[in-house]
Amino acid sequence: AQSVTQPDIHITVSEGASLELRCNYSYGATPYLFWYVQSPGQGLQLLLKYFSGDTLVQGIKGFEAEFKRSQSSFNLRKPSVHWSDAAEYFCAVGQIQGAQKLVFGQGTRLTINP
Amino acid sequence: AAGVIQSPRHLIKEKRETATLKCYPIPRHDTVYWYQQGPGQDPQFLISFYEKMQSDKGSIPDRFSAQQFSDYHSELNMSSLELGDSALYFCASSLGTRLWGTDTQYFGPGTRLTVL
16 A cells, blocks of 8 residues: 655745755555645645656646655755745655546645745 | 635534534535544544545545435535544545546635633
């Protein structure tokens, strides 16, 4: 069964600093990987996804993620964070082929210092 | 662009009562998923439907049932509510064409259920 681990429960960075959120997955076949962001009391917004092709994926709001098969990782990055990026970030893995459930990591809460 | 609509947004129930949550997928999407997110937890998959048929089932209690209707909207019915059912319930929809890379799930804003 697939699983996702986000090692960092809470990260604090200063506004304007770079950001990297870690995600490791376990899945026997080619994974279908996602990053979602959740603001307090809000739904889940898709930031980006990877299923094949270029391993560096660009998303919305200036985020990018890199798929590294050798490390089973799909880390999320942003060169310069803004105060509005403060939120909970979830990495998720799904199966390619068909309508299948997503398995989420535990989430990483991002706090931005002014 | 149209998004997934969930109603109600907030619901307060007493123990042992029943609740019905509704989900209206993005137009043309034929697949609906339900997830439960407890306080401070990650979303957990409950159940999904593709073309009105159940396509996958997760950790959904027997007290819960769901269905997808001919217009593709879905309802999650919850009976004999327990305190532990208090959570944020998300619905997501996708275009389940079974092709690679097309089943991206788009989430609704969620229904916050509080059981007293």
